[in-house]
Amino acid sequence: xxxxxxxxxxxxxxxxxxxxxxxxxxxxxxxxxxxxxxxxxxxxxxxxxxxxxxxxxxxxxxxxxxxxxxxxxxxxxxxxxxxxxxxxxxxxxxxxxxxxxxxxxxxxxxxxxxxxxxxxxxxxxxxxxxxxxxxxxxxxxxxxxxxxxxxxxxxxxxxxxxxxxxxxxxxxxxxxxxxxxxxxxxxxxxxxxxxxxxxxxxxxxxxxxxxxxxxxxxxxxxxxxxxxxxxxxxxxxxxxxxxxxxxxxxxxxxxxxxxxxxxxxxxxxxxxxxxxxxxxxxxxxxxxxxxxxxxxxxxxxxxxxxxxxxxxxxxxxxxxxxxxxxxxxxxxxxxxxxxxxxxxxxxxxxxxxxxxxxxxxxxxxxxxxxxxxxxxxxxxxxxxxxxxxxxxxxxxxxxxxxxxxxxxxxxxxxxxxxxxxxxxxxxxxxxxxxxxxxxxxxxxxxxxxxxxxxxxxxxxxxxxxxxxxxxxxxxxxxxxxxxxxxxxxxxxxxxxxxxxxxxxxxxxxxxxxxxxxxxxxxxxxxxxxxxxxxxxxxxxxxxxxxxxxx
Ligand SMILES: [Zn+2]
Numbered sequence: 001x002x003x004x005x006x007x008x009x010x011x012x013x014x015x016x017x018x019x020x021x022x023x024x025x026x027x028x029x030x031x032x033x034x035x036x037x038x039x040x041x042x043x044x045x046x047x048x049x050x051x052x053x054x055x056x057x058x059x060x061x062x063x064x065x066x067x068x069x070x071x072x073x074x075x076x077x078x079x080x081x082x083x084x085x086x087x088x089x090x091x092x093x094x095x096x097x098x099x100x101x102x103x104x105x106x107x108x109x110x111x112x113x114x115x116x117x118x119x120x121x122x123x124x125x126x127x128x129x130x131x132x133x134x135x136x137x138x139x140x141x142x143x144x145x146x147x148x149x150x151x152x153x154x155x156x157x158x159x160x161x162x163x164x165x166x167x168x169x170x171x172x173x174x175x176x177x178x179x180x181x182x183x184x185x186x187x188x189x190x191x192x193x194x195x196x197x198x199x200x201x202x203x204x205x206x207x208x209x210x211x212x213x214x215x216x217x218x219x220x221x222x223x224x225x226x227x228x229x230x231x232x233x234x235x236x237x238x239x240x241x242x243x244x245x246x247x248x249x250x251x252x253x254x255x256x257x258x259x260x261x262x263x264x265x266x267x268x269x270x271x272x273x274x275x276x277x278x279x280x281x282x283x284x285x286x287x288x289x290x291x292x293x294x295x296x297x298x299x300x301x302x303x304x305x306x307x308x309x310x311x312x313x314x315x316x317x318x319x320x321x322x323x324x325x326x327x328x329x330x331x332x333x334x335x336x337x338x339x340x341x342x343x344x345x346x347x348x349x350x351x352x353x354x355x356x357x358x359x360x361x362x363x364x365x366x367x368x369x370x371x372x373x374x375x376x377x378x379x380x381x382x383x384x385x386x387x388x389x390x391x392x393x394x395x396x397x398x399x400x401x402x403x404x405x406x407x408x409x410x411x412x413x414x415x416x417x418x419x420x421x422x423x424x425x426x427x428x429x430x431x432x433x434x435x436x437x438x439x440x441x442x443x444x445x446x447x448x449x450x451x452x453x454x455x456x457x458x459x460x461x462x463x464x465x466x467x468x469x470x471x472x473x474x475x476x477x478x479x480x481x482x483x484x485x486x487x488x489x490x491x492x493x494x495x496x497x498x499x500x501x502x503x504x505x506x507x508x509x510x511x512x513x514x515x516x517x518x519x520x521x522x523x524x525x526x527x528x529x530x531x532x533x534x535x536x537x538x539x540x541x542x543x544x545x546x547x548x549x550x
Contacts, residue, residue, distance in 0.1 A: 023058040025144045029137050030054070030078060033085030037092075042188070046081070048179035049189045051172050053077055060149040071145045075138075078145075080190035082137045090130055097346035100197055102328045104346075109204035204328070211332045214303060218337060222310035227520035229315055234372035234451035237317075237515050238363075238443045240436065241294070243287065243325070243382030244474065245459035247485035248467060249429055252276055256404045258397075259429040262437035263487070272493040277529065279502040279549050280486035282461040283539040285476035288329055290460040293506035295334050298527070300506070306522060308509040309337040312375045315518050320366040322359050323379035330379075338377065340366070345381070353389050356380045356435045363439060367446035375516065378439060382432055382459060385473055387424035391431035398423040398430075414466040421472035425465045440489055453491045454515035458505055459484040476542040490515065494530065502536050502548045503529050 030053070034046045053074055061067045091097050097104050179185050186192060229235075247253045251260040252267065253276070267274050284290040284300075292300025299305035309319050321335035322342045335341045342362045345354040359378065366376050383390055401423055409419045440455050447453030462483040464475035475481030486503050488494055488511075510527040525531035538548050 020058060022144055022148045023054045025140065026054050026057050026074075026078065029140055029144075030081045033082045033137065035085075037085030037088030045179060045185055046188060048175050049185070050078075050081055051176035051179070055169060055172050055176070057145060057148050062150070067148070067150060070148065071142075074145050074148075075141055077191065078141050079138060080194070082134055082141075084190040084194070086130060086134050090127075094126075095346065100193075100200065101326050101346040102331050102343070105197075105201050105204055105328070106331075108201040207332075211336070215332075215336055217304075218307050218310045219313065221304065222306065222314040225306065225311065225314065225520045225522065227311050227315040227518045229373075230517035230519050231452065234448035235317075235517060236367065236374045236376075236443065236447055236451070236453045237512070238376045238378060238439065238455045239512060240378045240380065240439055240455070240457040241291070242380050242432065242436075242457060242459035242485070244384045244461065244463040245382050245429065245432065245485055246462040246465065246467065246480055246483050247280060247459075248480070248483055249426055249465070250433075250485055252487075253278070253485065257401070257426050259426050260433040261430075262433050266437055266440060266489075270489060272496070273489055273491070275488045275494040275499050277486040277488065277501070277503045278499055280458060280484050280505065281503065281539065281541070281545075281548060282459070282482050282484045282505040283541060284506070285461050285474055285481040285542060287325075287327075287460050290505060291330060291334060294460070294508050297509045298504075298506040307334075307337060308512055309334065309375070309377070311513070311518055311520065312516055313337070313339070315373075315516070317373045317375045317516065318369070318371040319375045319377065321377045321379065322362045322366065323377075324354055324356050324359055324381045325379055335377075335379075342366075354381070355390070355392065356382070356432070357438070360435070360438055360442065364442055367442060372448070372451070376443075380432070380435065383425055383428040383463060387421060387428045387472075390428035395431060396423065396427035398426045409466050412466070414470050418466040418470050418472055422465045425463070425472070436487075444489075447491055452517070455489040456487070456508065456512060456515060458486040458508055460505070479541075479543055479545050481543070482541050482545070488515075488530075495532075498529055500549075501529050501534060502538075504539050506539065 030050045031047065034043050034050070038046050056070065057074055061070060088099060091099055091104060095104070099105075180189075187196065249255050249257070249259060250263075251258050252263050267276065282290055283298075284293060289300055294300075295308045296302065296305040297308070309321075313319055318340075319338040320340045320342065321338040322344070323330070323335060324343075324345045326343055326345050326347055331341065331343070335343075342359075344359045344362060347353070359380075363376060363378060366374065381390060388396075405422070405426075406419055409422060414422075436457055440457075443453060443455050461474070462479075462481045463473070464478050464480040465472045467480035468478040469475075484505060486505070486508075488498070507527040507529070510524055511529050513523060514525075514528045514530050525533040526535040528534060536548075538545075
């Protein structure tokens, strides 16, 4: 260590040592493991959570037993950060998965003690190698913390100005206080995270049998309905579920910024086969209820309502779920009903950074499958916050835009923060456009020459990005939270009248059943937007909407 500090006599050992050596060593060890396990912003948040330990270790203590207590407690808590970083790094480098992803939790809940033992044995070299830095950190921390400052007997050779100490400590404690006060932030603290993690695995294991039974029941009920197909020959249908996309921001729907150049060109080229549903609405403002309703024919709350995937399978379709959202509930209640589930993103929730384009290869593999009847459910991350994560870095054509959209937002009194969010949101949609167009192109390329093919795209719900109020995010209380895009392409032409019919996402399964050619006793064409019998009924949303045809 560079002797940039004067030395002071240590009352504990009588030796000379640099004053802030203990907090510096602690910061270095914890910082190293935090950076191993977390990236970017999260690493800084973790460091803020570790701050109290660091400040506490620098505090001179008079009492010997308090000093011992501090050594022990700080060591345990610090080791929490060390093990946290090491385990996360291991899981990420080995499986590209976070510990609370459904993949890791599922594997944990699913495995017995014997299996875990076998797993450790097979992976012993790698695991043992990774134990070395952890044991090293444990030793260093134990050695360092025992040397945490005691209240000096003799005078200090260098004493920082009292005001400076107070100011620095106050700032550090303030940052740490904010970190601990914020719930999502606090949940990352190793002590909280890992005890919760263990509980989740136990709960998951408990719920496992139940979910399996529910899925079996759903599939059995679909078989009882014995759906048949309205046509012979092969069929390939792709349902693309977007995320947090407000149709008002798509060029295809008249937005002044050119957010959908590819889809606009597709529409030109594909003519009467491609339809933009101008008045599409979700009835839910968040993902899970929206998807429950989408797949369960608008009866998302009822576990015994028919399920689109189960019906398609009962009619002879092979179903793929290819998703960029790792979500336990989604997997248990919907994706798990498919024949094949491919999740390209193994970070739980919707904070993952995997770009939607990365699932195109998986889609290509499914389309190449020789099965004659295929349903592909492609679940995207779309434009979910943080918007800046939803397109490749540097791909923001609307950055610092001084255009009609920005001037309109300024005139409406939107803050600089909201206007910046709008630019990032629009950039995410521009990338979304390329993914959608690629998906449509790959489906059309793989469409069976002697059969049918169909593509339905819709977003789970909308998004408020300064449209009606000065904020950005999910919104149950403004219409922007429900204004979604919906697009249909079909190998047979689509009737002109369809485009102007108002459309509800919770009825989408009725339309999909038509695209799949499903026929069963429960079919209801009054809710199928493609049918001449379609009868619109206005949904009840979290906000009053006067005109659903705007
Ligand atoms: Zn969503």
